[in-house]
Amino acid sequence: MKLVDELLDGNRRALARAITVVENGTAEKKDLLAEIYPHTGNAYVIGITGSPGAGKSSLVDRLTEHIRKKHGLSVGIIAVDPTSPFSGGALLGDRIRMQDHVLDSGVFIRSMGTRGSLGGLSRATKEAIKVLDAGGMNIILVETVGVGQSELDIMNAADSIVVVLTPGAGDIIQTLKAGIMEIADIFAVNKADLDGADRTITEVGAMLDLDKERLWRPPVVRVVALNNYGLDDLFENILKHKEFFEGQGLLQSSRQLRLKSEVMDVVLDQLKEKIARELKDSGDLESVLERVVNRDIDPYQASDIILSKLMKL
């Protein structure tokens, strides 16, 4: 495929087009993914999450600048907004700040929205990561807008997860409620020049003290993204996490687990399509569903009937 050749050469327009192919789920998609797949697995994927207003976008912006200048690594950024039905381009207001990177060919930025299903967004994000990976990006930053189940699913694609907090107790509680405290590999307390930063750091530490089972204790890093303060420390801690996990063989094993669960997700999606297509055409599905609606059989009995029909196909 010509698109794949261009993509593997690192052509930016090819990158953008390939992500669009993945998002739209067109016929080309399966071929594209099959062709690029052997060229993936080289990029390091960093997830950036935290409650809205924690300053994740500025952090991603400044961290990207830091990685480019100090480490010379290329950076792909995927900004995921499950509340937005739009994709591509500079859709989030704060993406405008990213214009600094427009002339830097070592940075590629893409926004992704739902386009319908939340499950689809998580899948599309994982596939966009593969595209950037095959396209030669060394570091891929995946940023989510908020904290919810879909964001948790998306963070599942990351090798290291940075949870961004801001001073103020509400932030920790909200983060706890959303279940993202547990997935953090590194905590970044952004706006650390504000009152209450020390307290937030103490509280996170106290919470981490409760969990003695962890192999890796997430470091808590002070950052003031807007002043470029602490970015060095943050990235060093991300690299430390990477080295620790690689050293323990955990990076490979967790990547393998993720790939396996990705396969199962694809299997289930394809089965869903198959059921809808084959059983709907025959009218069988509708008649079984009608029986459920009439309370003649219950959902489990209906499922047994549908499964036995499906297995006969």
Added chain:
Amino acid sequence: MKLVDELLDGNRRALARAITVVENGTAEKKDLLAEIYPHTGNAYVIGITGSPGAGKSSLVDRLTEHIRKKHGLSVGIIAVDPTSPFSGGALLGDRIRMQDHVLDSGVFIRSMGTRGSLGGLSRATKEAIKVLDAGGMNIILVETVGVGQSELDIMNAADSIVVVLTPGAGDIIQTLKAGIMEIADIFAVNKADLDGADRTITEVGAMLDLDKERLWRPPVVRVVALNNYGLDDLFENILKHKEFFEGQGLLQSSRQLRLKSEVMDVVLDQLKEKIARELKDSGDLESVLERVVNRDIDPYQASDIILSKLMKL
């Protein structure tokens, strides 16, 4: 099944045990659900959601009291907390307030937590609703602790959805971000005696003005749950929504759609189990997954292989 007979008689201990059966997914579960299913579809299910701190628990508490006293209807309450691994009993701190109802046999309260998978929680909640429905509860209130994707799934089981807001702009933004503004049938502005209540009501109204496509414009009701203010108005608006939807034939059709999607969820879960069981035993699944890990085939190619193996079984 003896448990089912007792349940259909409205025995409270049988209700509690049946929900435990449903939650634990024991062997009895399928039989239980099949037996009670013909006795379901009579209760009216009201979902109560909104950001943490909006006072949903007190609202549910006082609304229950109101429904008992003014309408004499029995009320089943399911308090769902996706962040809690625990279920049953009075687990949420504020459930203690519910002790007022302990002596009222027309009220049944149950807390539910994740016990592992979030998807499982949404399923268990829908099944617990069926248990309460078969057990003769007239009204079922389903309350979620926070706002996230799992809460959205759970709200999908409700006939009418009340979104609880409190004065303060942050609440509306958070609710918007979580995608629950769109699912509201009724807005309850709780703590409406606080400063800013008028502004919140105006803002919700302005937001609703933007959406001209809606068949039903969600009313915005002022409530001060702690003072029992506005509960009458709130419940009347829920009943109005019920009547409007019934009148348009929409209640039946949306319940039917929900049942159908529930069947498909069961089908997919059972397929997932089947794949894991049959393919894992044969070692086929592992060998295909290994090829993905070795980047020999990609997840879509792996899925095709697994599906063709599955269809041969």
